[in-house]
Amino acid sequence: MIRKSLTGLIGLVWAGGASADWALNMPQGVTDLSQETYDLHMMGFWVCTVIGVLVFGVMIFSLIKHRKTSGVAPAKFSHSTSAEVTWTIIPVIILVAMCIPAAKTMIKLEDTRNPDISIVVTGYQWRWHYAYQDQDLAFYSSLARPSLEARQLGSTIDPYSVDNYLLEVDRPMVVPVGAKVRVLLTSNDVIHAWWVPELALKKDAIPGMVNEIWFRAEHTGTVRGQCAELCGKDHGYMPIVVEVVEPDEFDKWLTANGGTPKAVAAAAK
Amino acid sequence: MTTAVADAAHHVEHGPAKGFSRWLFTTNHKDIGTMYLIFSLTMFFVGGTMALIVRSELAQPGLQFVHPEFFNQMTTMHALVMIFGAIMPAFVGLANWMVPLQIGAPDMALPRMNNWSFWILPVAFCMLLSTLFMPGGAPAGGWTMYPPLVLQTGDSFPFLIFSIHLMGLSSIMGAINIIVTIVNMRTPQMVLIRMPLFAWAWLITAYLLLAVMPVLAGAVTMLLTDQFFGTSFFLAAGGGDPVMYQHIFWFFGHPEVYIMILPAFGIVSEIIPTFSRKPLFGHDSMVYALAAIAFLSFIVWAHHMFTVGMPLSGQMFFMFATMMISVPTGVKIFNWASTMWRGAMTFETPMLFALAFVFLFTIGGFSGLMLALVPADIQYHDSYFVVAHFHYVLVPGSLFALMGAAYYWLPKWTGHMYNETAGKVHFWLSAIFVNVLFFPMHFLGLAGMPRRIPDYSTQFADFNMVATIGAFGFGLSQLIFVYVLLTCKKGPPATAEVWDHPKGLEWTVPSPAPYHTFAEPPKVDRTVAFPKDYD
Numbered sequence: 001m002i003r004k005s006l007t008g009l010i011g012l013v014w015a016g017g018a019s020a021d022w023a024l025n026m027p028q029g030v031t032d033l034s035q036e037t038y039d040l041h042m043m044g045f046w047v048c049t050v051i052g053v054l055v056f057g058v059m060i061f062s063l064i065k066h067r068k069t070s071g072v073a074p075a076k077f078s079h080s081t082s083a084e085v086t087w088t089i090i091p092v093i094i095l096v097a098m099c100i101p102a103a104k105t106m107i108k109l110e111d112t113r114n115p116d117i118s119i120v121v122t123g124y125q126w127r128w129h130y131a132y133q134d135q136d137l138a139f140y141s142s143l144a145r146p147s148l149e150a151r152q153l154g155s156t157i158d159p160y161s162v163d164n165y166l167l168e169v170d171r172p173m174v175v176p177v178g179a180k181v182r183v184l185l186t187s188n189d190v191i192h193a194w195w196v197p198e199l200a201l202k203k204d205a206i207p208g209m210v211n212e213i214w215f216r217a218e219h220t221g222t223v224r225g226q227c228a229e230l231c232g233k234d235h236g237y238m239p240i241v242v243e244v245v246e247p248d249e250f251d252k253w254l255t256a257n258g259g260t261p262k263a264v265a266a267a268a269k
Numbered sequence: 270m271t272t273a274v275a276d277a278a279h280h281v282e283h284g285p286a287k288g289f290s291r292w293l294f295t296t297n298h299k300d301i302g303t304m305y306l307i308f309s310l311t312m313f314f315v316g317g318t319m320a321l322i323v324r325s326e327l328a329q330p331g332l333q334f335v336h337p338e339f340f341n342q343m344t345t346m347h348a349l350v351m352i353f354g355a356i357m358p359a360f361v362g363l364a365n366w367m368v369p370l371q372i373g374a375p376d377m378a379l380p381r382m383n384n385w386s387f388w389i390l391p392v393a394f395c396m397l398l399s400t401l402f403m404p405g406g407a408p409a410g411g412w413t414m415y416p417p418l419v420l421q422t423g424d425s426f427p428f429l430i431f432s433i434h435l436m437g438l439s440s441i442m443g444a445i446n447i448i449v450t451i452v453n454m455r456t457p458q459m460v461l462i463r464m465p466l467f468a469w470a471w472l473i474t475a476y477l478l479l480a481v482m483p484v485l486a487g488a489v490t491m492l493l494t495d496q497f498f499g500t501s502f503f504l505a506a507g508g509g510d511p512v513m514y515q516h517i518f519w520f521f522g523h524p525e526v527y528i529m530i531l532p533a534f535g536i537v538s539e540i541i542p543t544f545s546r547k548p549l550f551g552h553d554s555m556v557y558a559l560a561a562i563a564f565l566s567f568i569v570w571a572h573h574m575f576t577v578g579m580p581l582s583g584q585m586f587f588m589f590a591t592m593m594i595s596v597p598t599g600v601k602i603f604n605w606a607s608t609m610w611r612g613a614m615t616f617e618t619p620m621l622f623a624l625a626f627v628f629l630f631t632i633g634g635f636s637g638l639m640l641a642l643v644p645a646d647i648q649y650h651d652s653y654f655v656v657a658h659f660h661y662v663l664v665p666g667s668l669f670a671l672m673g674a675a676y677y678w679l680p681k682w683t684g685h686m687y688n689e690t691a692g693k694v695h696f697w698l699s700a701i702f703v704n705v706l707f708f709p710m711h712f713l714g715l716a717g718m719p720r721r722i723p724d725y726s727t728q729f730a731d732f733n734m735v736a737t738i739g740a741f742g743f744g745l746s747q748l749i750f751v752y753v754l755l756t757c758k759k760g761p762p763a764t765a766e767v768w769d770h771p772k773g774l775e776w777t778v779p780s781p782a783p784y785h786t787f788a789e790p791p792k793v794d795r796t797v798a799f800p801k802d803y804d
Contacts, residue, residue, distance in 0.1 A: 022731055023716040026648055033644075041645040041715075048635035056628065059606050063624070066545075068613040074546040075611035084554050087603045088596060095592040098642065103585055105644045110581050151332060151724055159330040160727050166330075167726045190418040191511060193576060193651060197717040202647050204577045206512060207417060208505020211578040228576075228651040228719045230411045232418060233338040236722030 027198050030223060030244065031215050034200035036105045047098060112212040115182030117175065123185075123192030123205035123227070126234035130173045133184075137259030143237045144168035151237060167224040172241035176250035177220045185211040190232060196225030196240055204229055217244040284784050293388075296380035297784060298365045301387050303682070305362025306675075308390060310751075312354030313668075315398070317744050319347040324740035330727050340723035341409035342401070348412035352529070353436045354394050356663065359671045360532040361386075361443045364471045367678060368447060370775035370782060371465045373456030373791040378449040386442035393435035400425030411721060413522070414489065416503040416514050420496050430493045437482040444478035447471055456774070456790040462553060465773055469556050470535025473563045477524045477531070480567075485521040488514060512577050519570035527566040530630075530662060531559055533670030534601055537623045540677050541605050543771040544620035545612030551604040558597035558604075565594045575646045584643050591641040595634060602631055615769070618692035622673030625665055625700045633661030636711065651721075654714025660707045665700070672699070672750065679754075680763035684781030687757045691749055698746035706739030 028038045066072060118133040124140075131138035143151075147166050150157035159165040175181045185194055187205040195202040199215045217223075225240040245253065251261035285291045285300065295301060322343050326334050335343070365383065369376055377383045400407040405423015408414070414429075422429065451472045455464065464472075491502040491514070501507025503514045534555075542549045549555065571579060571587040579587075605627050614620070636658040640646050649655055672695075679687050709732035714720075718729045725733065763780040774793065778786045 022712075023728065024712045026715040027717070037644045037648060040642050041639065041648065044639035044642050044645060048638060052631065052635060055602060055606065055631065059609065059627070062606065062609045062612075063614065066609065066612050066614055068546070068615045072611070072613050074613040076547070077550070077611075078548040079551045079554070080607075083607070084551055084600065084604075088600060091596050091599050092593075095589075095595065099585075099589055099592060102588065102642045102644060106581060106584055106588075109644060109647075153332040153334075153336055155331065159724075165727050166724060190421070191415060195651075195717075195719065197648060200644070200648055202576050202650055206505075206577065208511070209578065225717070226719050226722070230341070230415075230418065230721045232421065233336075233341060233409070235341070236337065236719075236724050 029198045029200050030217050030219050037200040112182050112214045116179035118182045120184045123187035125189050125232050126238045134262050135254055135259040139171050141169045141171045144170050167239045169241045172243045174243045174253050176247040177217055177244050180216045182214045191229050192227050192231045193229035195228035196223050198223035220244045296384050298369050298377045301383050302362045302366030304387055305358050309355050309359035312350050316347050316350035319343045321744050324737040327733050328737040330730050337723045342407040345408050356529050356667050364447050368468050371468045373774050373787045374454035375787050377446050379446045382442050383446050386439045389435050389439040393432045396428050397432040400428050416511050430489045433489050437486045440478050441482050444475035447475040458793050466538035467535035470531045473559050474528050474531045477528050481521040481524045488517040515574050519573045523570040524566040529667050533667045536670045536674045537626050540619050540623040540673050541608050543768050545609050545614050547612040550607035558600045561597040575643050576650050588643050595638050619673045619677035621696045622669045626669045629665030652714035653710040653718045656720045657707050657710035665703050680767040681780050683757050685757050685760035686763050687753050691753045695749040702739050702742035706736055706743050709735045
């Protein structure tokens with residue numbers, strides 16, 4: 001409760017000057033697990049903040065009071081077993097307490113069973129390939145043309161004039177809202193990583209291996225991400241765009257692009 | 270007594286040789302220490318220039334100065350030069366100078382190997398830096414050299430591998446030398462557990478080096494054979510495993526980060542008691558904490574790999590083991606705070622750097638604790654949050670400790686007091702700009718900016734500009750340090766003690782320390798290991 005209200009307070013202070021450009025914190029995202037991840041992040045942040053205030057407070061007090069110019073004679077003590085045992089044991093307890101909620105979320109993150117849709121995502125230098133396993137649809141997704149032109153060295157195009165500069169693709173990945181989407185990650189060449197902050201998901205795409213992650217988006221909308229593992233010269237230019245749409249809209253999108261809708265919409269409902 | 274005086278006179282006659290041969294053939298630990306320190310300062314400016322190229326490009330969205338491939342060369346080379354060329358050799362240089370003086374030994378145990386382990390380094394770095402001029406440019410796959418990407422490196426690939434081998438060779442020889450020196454050459458009454466903390470930190474660091482540098486050599490050799498001799502250690506197409514490289518690399522890499530911080534802990538444990546005018550709080554628990562950190566550093570490597578795909582039980586083990594490191598690290602922070610508590614502090618430049626170390630390293634420790642929480646790490650991993658984290662522990666951590674050490678022992682090395690005003694200006698500018706430079710990176714990472722990208726979406730523009738301003742401020746402030754070094758000889762002569770009754774054998778020899786010291790083992794009190802305890 002205190003944590004929530006403190007978060008809110010700081011949020012208010014930040015919101016004062018906050019355009020998106022000065023974003024200070026992790027997004028809370030669009031899935032339950034992204035919210036849990038955010039909460040864990042804030043828990044870590046507040047534990048560190050409280051310890052920091054205490055430790056730095058003691059040190060700053062000491063720096064002000066225990067200086068030679070204030071005429072104090074230095075004390076001679078050089079150890080205290082009870083103090084040392086105390087500040088060894090208390091941190092252990094705090095750490096165990098932090099691990100428990102983290103472990104609960106980790107278990108959920110790994111549970112990729114019974115997906116509504118499976119999408120094989122393959123990393124290429126330097127674009128992504130999306131293959132919808134049961135919908136007969138596969139396509140490449142590359143950096144959108146306006147960003148591509150503006151990003152060149154010596155380009156006269158102002159990045160600010162490009163919508164979603166470097167975070168726009170020619171063909172986004174589309175998923176239905178509420179469906180459990182399993183993403184199977186692999187790579188065709190070097191290691192890439194598929195990262196969408198709003199989904200709180202990041203996983204490496206490794207040649208010769210398949211990694212599994214999953215998400216269930218709670219709202220419709222567009223979320224964006226980028227490759228997060230250095231993969232060569234155009235590593236910075238392989239964005240990810242995921243559009244979360246209503247199930248019937250998803251079926252329309254499948255049909256329009258030559259795919260076959262397969263009872264996904266029903267499952268998502 | 271007469272013999273001792275005669276001995277001293279005898280040694281003065283055999284002082285340093287003249288000219289370049291003094292430096293090329295020297296087996297004197299002080300000369301070799303000086304060369305290490307000058308070399309590392311040079312590399313610090315080389316690596317710093319690369320960092321400024323990176324930050325210049327990142328000042329605004331869009332590409333203004335360099336192509337992405339050159340940008341990647343700069344980030345890769347910046348890391349390799351700073352880690353293997355600046356931070357590690359600087360600590361070895363300090364060990365060369367100070368370990369024999371602290372333990373009352375006349376020199377390092379293996380002086381000729383000492384000479385060799387230094388002179389390998391300039392060769393290794395000439396080779397590494399020469400790759401900038403090769404077809405295909407310098408290595409651009411990141412300092413971690415992950416396959417398969419690193420195998421796409423151009424002509425510079427074998428030179429990269431060979432220079433890493435040479436650096437490893439130099440480190441291993443340096444580590445052997447330090448271990449043998451400390452174990453065999455302490456003045457007879459100096460009990461191991463009562464040894465000064467800097468020597469202790471280096472003894473433990475040297476064992477870490479000895480354990481992991483061969484692992485790195487093995488990993489890069491496998492890269493070499495994958496590239497040129499048809500093996501498939503890390504190539505999936507041939508039945509190999511690219512992730513295995515990461516396990517091997519981080520088995521080296523995680524102890525490596527402690528190799529770069531444990532000697533810093535040792536330095537801070539020397540400086541804070543001197544300027545607090547109080548003995549170090551919990552000397553023995555400081556030693557045990559160092560040993561605990563060193564042990565834990567071997568069982569946490571996979572926390573660098575939470576996104577590669579690992580069994581759940583593995584993730585949980587590495588999360589918990591990683592969090593445990595903050596226990597002994599916390600003990601060290603609390604002990605430093607307790608050393609200051611009820612002391613009589615003064616704030617000369619070395620103390621300022623040591624204090625900034627304690628505060629800012631702790632911030633790096635906090636972000637490290639947050640990084641250990643696996644679900645949160647999935648967000649932080651390979652983002653600017655991680656860049657902020659490891660720069661906080663390496664720059665206001667390792668580097669500030671090195672700067673503090675340089676100011677602390679400079680009068681002992683040169684026999685002159687440095688310019689205190691310039692030193693303080695250097696400190697305050699560094700301390701302010703280092704935060705302007707690295708603190709905004711936390712926000713960038715949380716907002717979703719990946720690391721190692723040459724250009725970014727416009728939403729990240731503002732904090733990147735702030736960081737770049739900080740980078741130039743920080744980089745230019747370091748020129749004040751060069752000014753301090755160059756003008757040091759003009760300063761007033763230093764006494765043997767230099768500071769206000771510091772403890773330790775190094776303060777019993779004159780300033781500057783004679784070319785040969787402790788030809789006869791000094792006498793120390795068995796229980797405190799120091800010639801002068803506090804009255």
